[in-house]
Amino acid sequence: MQIPFHKPYITEEEINEVIGSLKNGWLTMGKKTMEFEKRFKDYIGSKNAVAVNSCTAALHLALKVIGLKKGDEVIIPSTTFVATAEVVNYFEAKPVLVDIEKDTHLIDINKIEEKISPKTKAIIPVHFSGQPADMDEILAISKKYNLYVIEDAAHALPAWYKGKKIGTIGDITAFSFYVTKTLATGEGGMVTTENDKWADRIRILRLHGISKDAWKRYSKEGNWEYDVIENGYKYNTTDINAALGLAQLKKIEWMWKERIKIAEKYNEEFKNYEELILYKVKDDRISSWHLYPVKLNLEALKINRNQFIEELKNRGIGTSVHFIPLYRFSYYKKLYNYEDFPNSEWIFERVISLPIFPGMTDKEINYIIDNVLNIIEENRK
Ligand SMILES: Cc1ncc(COP(=O)(O)O)c(C=O)c1O
Numbered sequence: 001m002q003i004p005f006h007k008p009y010i011t012e013e014e015i016n017e018v019i020g021s022l023k024n025g026w027l028t029m030g031k032k033t034m035e036f037e038k039r040f041k042d043y044i045g046s047k048n049a050v051a052v053n054s055c056t057a058a059l060h061l062a063l064k065v066i067g068l069k070k071g072d073e074v075i076i077p078s079t080t081f082v083a084t085a086e087v088v089n090y091f092e093a094k095p096v097l098v099d100i101e102k103d104t105h106l107i108d109i110n111k112i113e114e115k116i117s118p119k120t121k122a123i124i125p126v127h128f129s130g131q132p133a134d135m136d137e138i139l140a141i142s143k144k145y146n147l148y149v150i151e152d153a154a155h156a157l158p159a160w161y162k163g164k165k166i167g168t169i170g171d172i173t174a175f176s177f178y179v180t181k182t183l184a185t186g187e188g189g190m191v192t193t194e195n196d197k198w199a200d201r202i203r204i205l206r207l208h209g210i211s212k213d214a215w216k217r218y219s220k221e222g223n224w225e226y227d228v229i230e231n232g233y234k235y236n237t238t239d240i241n242a243a244l245g246l247a248q249l250k251k252i253e254w255m256w257k258e259r260i261k262i263a264e265k266y267n268e269e270f271k272n273y274e275e276l277i278l279y280k281v282k283d284d285r286i287s288s289w290h291l292y293p294v295k296l297n298l299e300a301l302k303i304n305r306n307q308f309i310e311e312l313k314n315r316g317i318g319t320s321v322h323f324i325p326l327y328r329f330s331y332y333k334k335l336y337n338y339e340d341f342p343n344s345e346w347i348f349e350r351v352i353s354l355p356i357f358p359g360m361t362d363k364e365i366n367y368i369i370d371n372v373l374n375i376i377e378e379n380r381k
Pocket of ligand 1: 057081083084152175176
């Protein structure tokens with residue numbers, strides 16, 4: 001059996017929405033994008049939602065509207081996707097890494113304050129695997145030091161922190177609709193914020209700094225004239241992507257429940273094996289279960305993480321590792337000390353992400369479980 005690490009859940013509904021968009025001939029950002037933004041905003045319960053072409057763009061524009069400048073510092077977790085750090089570098093500002101917790105892989109709130117300096121401008125918590133970070137503590141720290149909180153919610157649709165939906169808590173939240181994400185449009189992203197001024201500015205910045213949206217320019221209501229009010233970016237999404245997003249959004253809760261079912265089944269089957277360390281979700285929050293990370297108890301096994309992945313691959317099971325810590329990359333190595341991130345290192349040596357996606361059959365889930373357990377039996381110390 002071959003099971004990929006991920007497969008987007010695309011049905012006739014998505015296909016028909018896209019065909020509809022192709023047939024009406026608009027293709028780029030237009031009415032479907034506006035409708036997607038409205039539906040997304042209603043689903044999250046946020047005041048504003050602005051669609052862009054990636055979560056990276058969403059994070060970049062978020063940092064732009066809070067006024068990040070050259071020489072500023074931004075606190076981020078040491079283990080995240082490189083986009084979280086990259087957007088800080090766009091401003092010639094410095095991403096300041098903070099180690100993560102061993103059991104949740106979330107930024108360690110007890111290690112944030114020691115990294116704050118007069119140059120610190122913002123914190124970007126990452127809701128790793130779909131589990132919300134410790135937002136109360138992060139907001140308290142941000143208040144004490146007058147910092148902005150930009151949430152990297154690339155994994156967290158939908159997720160709840162103490163009853164509040166992610167997308168309504170920090171100053172600005174950035175979502176991803178990349179192909180592997182819980183809502184997949186191929187590429188895409190969304191900004192949510194309660195701040196109307198920021199939302200309006202992001203709408204302008206996403207399309208060259210033009211004062212009116214292009215779709216208004218070319219539609220019946222519009223005319224040819226427009227103004228450029230600041231230097232912007234080409235970060236707009238397209239109606240084709242939005243069409244996919246609209247169809248995906250209709251089934252987002254169902255897809256989320258499918259993920260929960262898979263995660264619960266893995267947890268149930270793995271919980272009695274001392275060779276595995278299960279990922280912890282704290283009691284006061286609900287995860288989207290974008291990822292199912294599981295760690296190996298290396299002290300109880302004869303093989304390491306890479307060999308375990310190889311064994312799974314030989315049996316047709318796709319996996320991934322989330323994430324290679326930032327300080328391990330050539331580009332970042334020279335800027336940070338390895339020793340500052342013992343938990344990131346400990347996790348990285350042990351962690352594997354198993355397949356978890358809506359539409360996985362019971363047969364596939366059981367095949368993965370049987371093979372994980374079989375590899376353990378064969379390689380136990
Ligand atoms: C934590 C995190 N942040 C940001 C991103 C960037 O998302 P996008 O590919 O939509 O730019 C990703 C993508 O994998 C991610 O995992």
